[in-house]
Amino acid sequence: MSIRFTALSTALNRSKLQVAKSTEPVSNYYGSHVFGDAVMKKDLTPEAYTAIKNATLKGEKIDEQLADQVASAMKAWASARGVTHYTHWFQPLTGGTAEKHDAFFEPDHQGGSIEKFEGSLLIQQEPDASSFPNGGIRQTFEARGYTAWDPSSPAFIIGTTLCIPTIFVSYTGEALDNKTPLLRALQAIDEAAVSVCKYFDENVTKVNASLGWEQEYFLVDSALYNSRPDLVLTGRTLIGHAPAKGQQLDDHYFGSIPERVLNFMQELEYECHLLGIPVKTRHNEVAPGQYELAPIYEEANTSVDHNSLLMDVMDKVAIRHDFRVLLHEKPFAQVNGSGKHNNWSLGTDTGKNLLSPGKTPESNLQFLTFFINTIKAIDTYGDLVRASIASAGNDHRLGANEAPPAIVSTFIGSQLSAVLNQLENTDFMTSLKEKGERDDQKLNVVNKIPEIKLDNTDRNRTSPFAFTGNKFELRAVGSAANCAEPMTVLNTIMAQQLKDFKEAVDLSIEFGVNKEDAIFSVLKEYIKSSKNVRFEGDGYSEDWVKLAEDRGLNNVKTTPQALDFYVTETAKKLFAENNIMSRVELEARHEIQLEKYFMRIQIESRVLGDLTVNHIVPAAVKYQQQLSESLNSLKQVLSADAFEQTAKKQVEMLGEVAGHINAAISLSEEMLSARKKANKVEHAREKAIAYCEEVKPYFDKIRKHVDKLEQTVDDELWPLPKYRELLFVK
């Protein structure tokens, strides 16, 4: 039996799995694998607990003596839960997570051993990490990189290992990970937002950016997955004819969840809850075999860690259920791909969501300030948002009419559009000469703020950055992405924008304009100048592409070009001045992204060549032989006339099969030459472009012939599981 049929019969005969379902209420075990706030309060000395709190809230350093106390409490807590090892857990620029386990035990030099974990090991380590991408920052002869404890994200247990979230930096201090720039961006937005909040409320001392992600994914039976080399090696199918039934009936979306899938979800949720990941919502997505999981939002750093952790846990739990999780943005052609919506907002330590309209005109002035500044930030730096979501996988989605286009715009809904239009046309400024009237004017200004009522049904699924009542939803992030990158960019551009805003307002105040007038006039100016980035219509339509072009908005469809936005003078200045990334760090990151891009296309190209030549062509040749043998026999028994009349279609079919085989082989050869040529290109950017423009176009050309063969060749001979099997066998 062929591999395909063995895999199919395995998949079809899966016995129902028993799940480690807990019948206890979630609150009994939620967060029990986390060295979280409650445990720290109980297990730490008051000084150590305060030190952690200050480190989390104010970024203060923890001294070594207190770190010793924390380490010892952590070890005791973990050991009591069967933990034997610890690791610094970090997020290198591969996009995934990294861990290197060390045992707690140390020989006591008297033939025995003791369990040991000191503060110094908690605070900093030097992993031999020479193989992580560094974009030329670290020479291999000086491969030292440091991991340093991030006390603002709690340690947790996976299996028998204590995982300590850390940053990862080079010997000379440059960031080599996703967390470091994120933490810096969160600090920048905190400072900038707090100083703007002071206009409205002196009591605000801290602003946290929040993130609530929604993770889409596919599940495929592991036996079928393992017999598709393209899924195993690239995470997506490079060939495969669309099944007769795909998603056209919309019968999967929000449909009843298949039992085997539900078992997987329940165990995944259980594991997440142990780890304090507040997952709450699960449902079937649009495409067959596609699902979504979403948590309650959290502070952005913790939320990013939780999403990275989730992607890892998902994989492990799926394997236990004989599933494989596909996080790729476009695992299957012709059906929807997967994204990861990033819901983002800003919250104060006085309990206010700054993007939530208030009940009074005064609180609405604060809301409008943050709301309009967000729009202005997207207007000024939208290209950086585009760069932050660029990846080989996401290129398949952006602009492919299932996800927002590659044009960055924002949707705010009809009510808020009306409010902004009204404000734009309200004349509220007193002339500077009429200073005597300022108090009345203040009343006027506040009274002119319209009441803001929001209709929750006012949604636009085609916008990349939509306001959804009390948060913005960045909908164009790729499903496999680390959220740190878009979150770093979003918070950085907002921090810069708020700084610019404050400077403009303060200047007016210095000139004697009252505070509210000053705020209003700057906001009014922003409403006018950022109109181009607001779009309320259908983001999937051709009209929008044309209109956006007229408005001067960029529409960059491929990763190598989108990444250019990271290294413009404006971007370098922005990141450097806000202490997010130095020029060196930014350029290194740019290089790493380009390398990642062309290596992915290179791998896909190799796999496609291999599949075509070693799997598809041999099967098609067998069929070709069957056809020609059968035609030969017919020729022997039939008269020439009868043969001409009855075998005509079979002769045609044979010709078609031979033609597709020939085209598939010769296109594969051409693709190989294009690859060889691209490999000779020296610079990362040009090489990425060569892969994008000279190699990638062969994918669709080859696929067309292979997919035609799939439709023609005897099903018994076809070597790879087909779409209908991958997507529908549960």
Ligand code: ADP
């Ligand atoms: P959907 O977009 O699918 O309709 P919701 O809008 O209800 O779903 O919620 C999506 C996500 O937005 C959830 O993860 C939720 O926790 C998150 N969210 C809600 N409020 C905020 C906020 N203030 N900041 C960030 N995320 C939020």
Ligand code: MG
């Ligand atoms: Mg959403």
